[in-house]
Amino acid sequence: MSRVGKLPVSIPQGVDVKIAADQITIKGALGTLVRPAHPLVTVKAEDGKLKVAPANESAEADAMSGTTRALLANMINGVSKGFEKKLTLVGVGFRAQAQGQKLNLQIGFSHPVVKDMPAGITVTTPTQTEILIKGADRQVVGQLAAEVRAFRPPEPYKGKGIRYADERVVIKETKKK
Template structure:
């Protein structure tokens, strides 16, 4: 059996978990998330913990029990604490501005780039060169950060562009004569 799938998910104070036959829903201070339960996984909730087990002896059921456990653990963390990704803008004249549910970027193009944020996601700009994307769903937060970074990924010669705050950009040496 999957080592990850064996570990139960602890449900913290203030988080409600509702199990039905085909889906699991988690509610907390940061919001509510719903995920369908895979047919090869049995889910049980008892004593403030959620347990996962494969429905049969197949390798796919074993793998899916660990996957479902990890996804539900991220849901519980998301509705209790939330997730965030921090991006930095590096370049002369590069600016970001949060306007409600829109992110307005000036990143060296002849026009400003505007990115609309989906429901449940908050975007903040503590400074003009920092972007904070926050939300309860880890996958959506990571995907949005990747989409914003894709507007202007860091280039290898000067390092200009949008990068994650923990990303290391290796600068190449210029061509010699």
């Protein structure tokens, strides 16, 4: 059995877990997340812990038990604490401004780039060169941060662009004659 799949997931106070035949619903202070239940995995909630086990002895069921356990742990963590990604803008004149559910970026193009935020995601700009994306769903937060970064990824010669706060950009040396 998967080593990750064997570990139980503790359910903190204020988090409600409902397991149906076809889906798993987790409610918490920061929202509600729903995930379809995989047919090769059985999930049980007993005495404040979620236990995940493969439904049969196949290798796919074993792999999916670890995957399902990790996804459920991320859902519980998301509805209780939440997830966040921090992006920084590097470049002269590069600015970001959060306006409600929209992110307005001025990143060296002839026009401003506007990105709409999906429901359940909040975006803030503590400074003009920092973007903070927060939400309960880890996958949506990460995907949104990747889409914003893709508008102007860091280039290798000067390092200008949008990067993750913890990202290290290796600067190339310019061509010599």
